[in-house]
Amino acid sequence: MLDQKITNEDMQKRIMRFKEMKKTHGVPLMFIDSILPGHHRMNYAVIGDTASEDTEYKPVITAPHRFQIGMVKAPPGNGPAFHTHDYIEAFMPLSGRWRFYWANDPERADNPEGEAILEPWDLISLPPKLWRGFENISDEDAWILGILEEHTAFVSKDPYWAPQIIEQAKAYGFEADETGRMIKPANFEELRERMRVQLEVQRLVSNEI
Ligand SMILES: [Fe+2]
Numbered sequence: 406m407l408d409q410k411i412t413n414e415d416m417q418k419r420i421m422r423f424k425e426m427k428k429t430h431g432v433p434l435m436f437i438d439s440i441l442p443g444h445h446r447m448n449y450a451v452i453g454d455t456a457s458e459d460t461e462y463k464p465v466i467t468a469p470h471r472f473q474i475g476m477v478k479a480p481p482g483n484g485p486a487f488h489t490h491d492y493i494e495a496f497m498p499l500s501g502r503w504r505f506y507w508a509n510d511p512e513r514a515d516n517p518e519g520e521a522i523l524e525p526w527d528l529i530s531l532p533p534k535l536w537r538g539f540e541n542i543s544d545e546d547a548w549i550l551g552i553l554e555e556h557t558a559f560v561s562k563d564p565y566w567a568p569q570i571i572e573q574a575k576a577y578g579f580e581a582d583e584t585g586r587m588i589k590p591a592n593f594e595e596l597r598e599r600m601r602v603q604l605e606v607q608r609l610v611s612n613e614i
Pocket residue numbers: 456485488489490494564
């Protein structure tokens with residue numbers, strides 16, 4: 406055991422305050438699909454990354470962990486597009502209702518092999534390689550918590566997107582390279598700020614937390 410005292414200052418850095426995080430850590434275009442209708446969302450890295458493709462995220466808690474935690478807020482009808490990872494990710498809705506759908510074939514987003522509707526406090530654990538998507542099916546913005554197995558960001562493709570999603574994102578000027586880094590369109594910052602405002606306005610309209 407390490408003979409090292411943990412200070413109160415250390416401990417303060419290991420606390421995520423939700424109200425503060427919302428103001429300072431939202432990433433509106435964290436992934437190449439985030440620009441696509443039906444896949445708009447705000448991503449928050451709480452511990453580690455959340456499989457980000459945008460290198461400009463910063464986690465709230467920076468101390469090393471052997472797992473990673475992210476949060477997502479999505480407007481009604483929105484959520485991550487069909488994708489997969491090399492590691493397990495598990496999700497627990499914090500508000501709203503969420504539909505998860507999955508298949509072993511990346512072409513089956515519209516004709517999935519299975520699906521489930523989750524409510525707050527439910528949890529789903531998605532195994533590596535299974536193709537999955539999910540969406541907020543409630544009529545207000547909703548939050549979900551994600552727990553990811555430890556992985557190193559920006560060493561290979563992550564997430565793997567279904568071919569049709571890659572094509573759709575390309576039409577908006579969004580791609581990812583072989584290290585999983587987003588190749589951004591020239592007007593990325595303008596698009597990012599427009600999306601930030603759009604997601605924020607929806608929050609105010611829906612009077613969400
Ligand atoms: Fe994922």
